[in-house]
Amino acid sequence: MATNEPTLLLERRARRAYELGRLRSALRLLPFVVLATVAALASGRPITLALPIGGALLALCLGLSFAGRAPGRAVVPGLLAGGAALVMPLLVATVGHACFGPACMPFCLPACVVGGAIAGAVIARMAVAQGPDPAFLAPALAIAALTGSLGCTISGAAGVVGMLAGVVAAGAPLLVAARR
Amino acid sequence: MESGGRAELRALMARLQDGDRTAFRPAFGLLWPRLRAFAVRYLGPADGEDAAQGALLRVFSRASEYDRARDALAWALGIALWECRTLRRQRQRRRESPVAPPDEPADQATPEEAAIEGDLRVAAEAILGTLRPMDVETILAAAGGPRAVQGATFRKRLQRALARFRLAWRARHGNE
Numbered sequence: 177m178a179t180n181e182p183t184l185l186l187e188r189r190a191r192r193a194y195e196l197g198r199l200r201s202a203l204r205l206l207p208f209v210v211l212a213t214v215a216a217l218a219s220g221r222p223i224t225l226a227l228p229i230g231g232a233l234l235a236l237c238l239g240l241s242f243a244g245r246a247p248g249r250a251v252v253p254g255l256l257a258g259g260a261a262l263v264m265p266l267l268v269a270t271v272g273h274a275c276f277g278p279a280c281m282p283f284c285l286p287a288c289v290v291g292g293a294i295a296g297a298v299i300a301r302m303a304v305a306q307g308p309d310p311a312f313l314a315p316a317l318a319i320a321a322l323t324g325s326l327g328c329t330i331s332g333a334a335g336v337v338g339m340l341a342g343v344v345a346a347g348a349p350l351l352v353a354a355r356r
Numbered sequence: 357m358e359s360g361g362r363a364e365l366r367a368l369m370a371r372l373q374d375g376d377r378t379a380f381r382p383a384f385g386l387l388w389p390r391l392r393a394f395a396v397r398y399l400g401p402a403d404g405e406d407a408a409q410g411a412l413l414r415v416f417s418r419a420s421e422y423d424r425a426r427d428a429l430a431w432a433l434g435i436a437l438w439e440c441r442t443l444r445r446q447r448q449r450r451r452e453s454p455v456a457p458p459d460e461p462a463d464q465a466t467p468e469e470a471a472i473e474g475d476l477r478v479a480a481e482a483i484l485g486t487l488r489p490m491d492v493e494t495i496l497a498a499a500g501g502p503r504a505v506q507g508a509t510f511r512k513r514l515q516r517a518l519a520r521f522r523l524a525w526r527a528r529h530g531n532e
Contacts, residue, residue, distance in 0.1 A: 183388070186388070186409060187381070187384050189409075190380075190384055190416045191380060191416070193413040193414075193416045193417040194372065194380060194416040194417065194419055196417060197416065197417040197419060197420050197421075198375065198419075198420050200417075200420075201420035201421065244375010244376065245374055245375045245376060248374070248375045249374070
């Protein structure tokens, strides 16, 4: 094909259309991130905590989804896995358990660990299906951790640490087993 | 396009769908001449070029939605066909009413009509993409594209292709 000026111009327009299409596609994730942030706020998470985490999650999801390839493929699994870690402590709080101080320990903290374990198992299974690739695993874990943090901060820093421990405890054995 | 080129285009579109920008240039190189040839045969040189450009931009704009299970060329030609038909309808409308009265909205599609047309276009493209390449080529040929066969053979193929199209449409959308 002769690469004359009109063809080059058309190629540039087509490239712009492609990039805009990818951006439009990435923006479909916006409602899910907004919903997660609103759910955290509605469950009593302070706005000074929920908004920065939600903002960081949104930027990460949009950026990675727009970029595509393995990190882009990691966004939806990360959100789904993090959704479990988000929902567990919020459910505990919704049924009336007071997640504050020492009273938090019997339910909220274990809920964060269980949610994290579910997230870790989901991500590990998806990573194994793709062939364990750090370019998939790292973004998926980051997104799951941020999504889960929206809910697990209900138990303070211990909740987030507990969730991450759950992720590692459930995900690592699956990944190790897959490598063998 | 020979089956090797078809398979290559399919692989390139799958890479673009995944976000691999290095596939853009070769995909452009494969798609543009074919879309242009198709649209020029359908509409003639001047309008064909416009329709082909519109179709090409639409194909790349929707590359993120490309379904890997579908044949990329059939999908792209389906988009080009709709682009050609839309352009031809627009041209016909202009010829019918060279100077449209400013307070006569009858010739212009209402937002609702435009939305319905858009939905139908997407639905028909999706169905076309699920058909076998020969069925797609036959339907496109009936709409004014190039014909590989003529006469009774073509009519028979068209009949079968349309039957499969209707079947696929009903399977997806019911008897709407």
